[in-house]
Amino acid sequence: MKYLTEFRNGEIAQRMAREIHQIATRPWKIMEVCGGQTHSIIKNGIDQMLPAGIEMIHGPGCPVCVTPLELIDKALAIAAQPGVIFCSFGDMLRVPGTDADLFQVKGAGGDVRVVYSPLDAVELAAKNPDKQVVFFGVGFETTAPANAMSVHVAKRRGLTNFSLLVSHVLVPPAIEAILGAPGNVVQGFLLAGHVCSVMGYWEYPPLAEKYKIPMVVTGFEPLDLLDGIRRAVVQLEAGRHEVENAYGRIVTFEGNKPAQKLLAEVFEVTDRAWRGIGVIPKSGWRLSEAYREFDAEERFHISGIHTEESPLCHSGDVLRGAIKPAECPAFGKECTPRHPLGATMVSSEGACAAYFNYGRFISAEDLAKAGSGLTVND
Amino acid sequence: MPLVGYPTIVMGHGGGGKLGNELVENLFVPAFRNVALENLGDAAVLDVTAGKLAMSTDTFVVQPLFFPGGCIGELAVNGTVNDLAVSGAVPQYLSTGFILEEGFPLAQLAAIVESMAAAAAKAGVKIVTGDTKVVERGHGDGCYINTAGIGVLRPGITVGPQFAKPGDAILVSGTIGDHGMAIMSVREGLEFESQIRSDCAALNGLIAEVLAAVGTQVHTMRDPTRGGLASTLNEIAQSSGVGMAIDEASLPVRPEVQSACELLGLDPVYVANEGKVVFFVAPEAAEQVLEVLRAHPLGREAARIGQVTAEYPRMLVARTAMGANRVIPIQIGEQLPRIC
Numbered sequence: 001m002k003y004l005t006e007f008r009n010g011e012i013a014q015r016m017a018r019e020i021h022q023i024a025t026r027p028w029k030i031m032e033v034c035g036g037q038t039h040s041i042i043k044n045g046i047d048q049m050l051p052a053g054i055e056m057i058h059g060p061g062c063p064v065c066v067t068p069l070e071l072i073d074k075a076l077a078i079a080a081q082p083g084v085i086f087c088s089f090g091d092m093l094r095v096p097g098t099d100a101d102l103f104q105v106k107g108a109g110g111d112v113r114v115v116y117s118p119l120d121a122v123e124l125a126a127k128n129p130d131k132q133v134v135f136f137g138v139g140f141e142t143t144a145p146a147n148a149m150s151v152h153v154a155k156r157r158g159l160t161n162f163s164l165l166v167s168h169v170l171v172p173p174a175i176e177a178i179l180g181a182p183g184n185v186v187q188g189f190l191l192a193g194h195v196c197s198v199m200g201y202w203e204y205p206p207l208a209e210k211y212k213i214p215m216v217v218t219g220f221e222p223l224d225l226l227d228g229i230r231r232a233v234v235q236l237e238a239g240r241h242e243v244e245n246a247y248g249r250i251v252t253f254e255g256n257k258p259a260q261k262l263l264a265e266v267f268e269v270t271d272r273a274w275r276g277i278g279v280i281p282k283s284g285w286r287l288s289e290a291y292r293e294f295d296a297e298e299r300f301h302i303s304g305i306h307t308e309e310s311p312l313c314h315s316g317d318v319l320r321g322a323i324k325p326a327e328c329p330a331f332g333k334e335c336t337p338r339h340p341l342g343a344t345m346v347s348s349e350g351a352c353a354a355y356f357n358y359g360r361f362i363s364a365e366d367l368a369k370a371g372s373g374l375t376v377n378d
Numbered sequence: 379m380p381l382v383g384y385p386t387i388v389m390g391h392g393g394g395g396k397l398g399n400e401l402v403e404n405l406f407v408p409a410f411r412n413v414a415l416e417n418l419g420d421a422a423v424l425d426v427t428a429g430k431l432a433m434s435t436d437t438f439v440v441q442p443l444f445f446p447g448g449c450i451g452e453l454a455v456n457g458t459v460n461d462l463a464v465s466g467a468v469p470q471y472l473s474t475g476f477i478l479e480e481g482f483p484l485a486q487l488a489a490i491v492e493s494m495a496a497a498a499a500k501a502g503v504k505i506v507t508g509d510t511k512v513v514e515r516g517h518g519d520g521c522y523i524n525t526a527g528i529g530v531l532r533p534g535i536t537v538g539p540q541f542a543k544p545g546d547a548i549l550v551s552g553t554i555g556d557h558g559m560a561i562m563s564v565r566e567g568l569e570f571e572s573q574i575r576s577d578c579a580a581l582n583g584l585i586a587e588v589l590a591a592v593g594t595q596v597h598t599m600r601d602p603t604r605g606g607l608a609s610t611l612n613e614i615a616q617s618s619g620v621g622m623a624i625d626e627a628s629l630p631v632r633p634e635v636q637s638a639c640e641l642l643g644l645d646p647v648y649v650a651n652e653g654k655v656v657f658f659v660a661p662e663a664a665e666q667v668l669e670v671l672r673a674h675p676l677g678r679e680a681a682r683i684g685q686v687t688a689e690y691p692r693m694l695v696a697r698t699a700m701g702a703n704r705v706i707p708i709q710i711g712e713q714l715p716r717i718c
C-alpha cells in the first residue's frame with residue numbers, strides 16, 4: 001500500500017514527536033478542522049505522543065455531525081414516501097432524527113439504499129423511471145464535486161426523477177466563525193487536506209493574516225498529522241502566521257480547477273445552520289438557479305418539522321474547544337454513540353464519539369498500564 | 379443428474395409430494411450419502427459414545443451465494459463445525475434446512491449441495507437429516523440454509539468463553555478480515571491486483587492438533603466470525619471478566635484486505651472471518667501452540683497478538699503502531715463505510 005504504510009511508520013513517528021517536544025517551549029492550542037483527522041489522531045494516539053502543553057482541539061469538520069437535525073428529519077420524511085428510492089452514504093443511515101433513523105425507515109418498508117457514489121444514484125434513476133431517486137448530499141468541499149457531477153449528469157441526460165437533498169458546508173467560513181467568536185482559544189489550524197485537494201488553499205492566507213494564526217494544510221496519516229503539528233508549533237514559537245502545505249503529495253495552491261468550475265456552475269453560496277454551532281453566514285452551498293429543479297427540498301414539500309436539541313448536550317462547547325468531550329456531564333451517561341444527544345456524538349468522526357469509542361475517558365497512563373506487559377514480536 | 383423436467387425450483391419442491399421426494403432422492407441423498415440419512419425416517423438415529431454432547435445451530439443468508447473462495451453451502455457446513463470445534467467437541471453429525479425461493483435455478487442448488495457434501499467429507503462429519511421449504515418468488519433471496527450440529531466433547535478438556543485468565547497468551551490462527559472483504563469486494567465491485575478470497579474452512583482438524591499437543595493449557599477458543607476479531611476479544615473479556623491487550627502491529631492482515639478496508643473506511647479488526655480461530659492459552663504453552671498452528675495448512679500465518687490482563691476488566695486495549703494505546707470497543711451495529 002504505497003503512500004499509506006510509509007506514513008504510518010512508528011519509529012519515524014516517535015522521532016517526529018521527539019522533535020516537537022524539543023521545539024515546544026510553551027503551551028499551544030491547535031485545532032484540526034477535519035473529522036477524519038480527529039479520528040486518526042485519537043485512533044493512533046497521536047495526542048498521547050505530544051508534549052503536555054500542546055493541546056489538540058477537535059474542530060467542526062465532520063459533515064455528518066454538523067448536519068442539522070431538521071434536515072435529517074426531512075430526509076426521513078422523504079425516504080418514507082412510497083415511490084421514492086432514497087440513496088445515501090452509509091454513515092448517514094444510523095444518524096438519529098427526532099423519532100427514527102434511516103435504518104428504521106428501511107425496516108418499515110422505505111426503499112433506502114447505500115451507494116458509494118452519487119453517480120450510482122443517477123444510474124438508479126435512469127433504471128427506475130417510475131420512481132423518484134433522491135441522493136442525500138451531505139459534506140464539505142470534498143464530496144461536493146461528485147454531488148455536483150450527479151445533478152450535472154442528470155440534467156444532461158434529461159432525468160426528471162433524480163434530485164439531491166443538499167446540505168453542503170464550507171470550511172473557510174467555519175474557521176472564521178471560530179476565530180471571530182468571543183473567547184476563542186484556538187492559536188493554530190491544521191487545514192483539512194482533502195478539502196484543500198479540491199479547493200486548493202488560496203482562500204486561507206487572508207484569514208491567517210487577519211487573525212494572525214498559522215495554518216498548515218495537513219493529511220490524515222500519523223506522519224502527516226505529526227508533520228502538520230510540528231510545522232504549526234514551529235510557526236507559533238517563531239511568532240509567524242503563514243499558510244503552509246504539509247500535504248504536498250495531494251494538494252496544490254490552486255486545487256482542482258475543473259472541479260471548482262463545476263462547483264461554481266452547480267452550486268451557489270448560502271447561509272447554513274451548523275448543528276452544535278448555529279447559523280453561519282455564507283457557510284454552505286445550495287443548488288444554483290440553473291439546477292434548482294434538482295433540489296429535493298423543492299420537489300418534496302416537507303413541512304411541519306419541529307426539532308429541539310437536548311439541553312444536556314454541550315457539543316457547541318466541544319466544537320469551540322471550550323471543553324473536552326469527557327468534561328461534558330452527559331458524556332458516556334445519557335449520551336453515547338448508541339443514543340447520541342448531539343452533533344459530536346452522532347458519527348464516528350465526531351470528537352465525542354471518537355473519545356468514547358477509543359476509551360479517552362481513561363487516562364493515557366492507565367491505558368499504558370494495561371498494555372505494559374505486551375511482549376509481542378510476531 | 380436426473381432431476382425431472384424443471385430447471386428451477388417450483389412451489390411443489392417444498393410440498394410433501396413427488397417433486398419434493400425427487401429432490402431428496404436425486405440430489406440430497408446421493409450427495410450426502412450415509413446410513414442414517416438413507417433410512418429417510420422422520421429422524422436420524424445416531425450412535426454416540428458416552429460422555430457429553432455439544433450442540434449448535436447457525437443460519438446462513440450470505441449474498442452473493444457464490445463468492446471468491448466459497449459458497450453458502452460450505453459456509454453452512456464449516457460454520458456449524460467450527461462452533462462445535464471451538465467448544466472443545468469433536469463434530470460428528472449435522473442437519474440441514476433449506477429455504478428456497480421459487481425460481482431458484484436447480485443447477486445452483488446442485489452446486490451448493492455438492493459443496494456442502496465436499497465440505498462435510500473434508501471435515502469428517504455426516505449430514506444425517508434435512509428439510510426443504512419453498513417460498514414464493516420475491517419472499518426469499520434465492521437460498522437460505524440452516525445447519526445444526528452435534529459433537530462429542532473430549533474427556534478432560536474444558537474450554538469456554540469464561541475461562542480466559544490474566545497472563546494467557548492470545549493467538550490467532552491466521553490473517554484477519556479475509557471473508558468479509560471477499561464478500562464486500564464482490565458486492566461493491568472492487569478489483570485488486572490479487573483477488574481477495576474467503577478463508578472459509580473447517581477448523582476442527584487444526585483445533586484437534588492443538589488440543590492433542592497442549593490439552594488443558596488451552597483455556598478458551600472462539601472463531602471470530604461476524605463482528606471480527608475485535609468483537610470476539612471483547613466478548614471473551616466480558617465473559618471471563620478480564621482485560622485484553624493486543625499489539626496492532628502484530629495483527630496478520632493481507633495487504634489486499636488492508637487496501638480494501640482503507641477504500642471502504644473499514645477496520646479489519648471488525649471484519650468477519652470464516653476460517654480462523656483465536657486461542658487463549660497458558661503463556662508457557664504459547665510457543666508450542668504457534669508451532670503446531672504454523673505446521674498446519676490452515677495456520678501458516680498464525681501469530682501471537684497479545685495477552686489477557688487483570689487491568690481494565692471487560693475491555694480490549696490496543697497498543698497502536700505509534701506506541702500509544704487505545705480502547706477497541708464493541709461495534710454498535712454493522713460496520714458501515716464512512717462518508718469521507
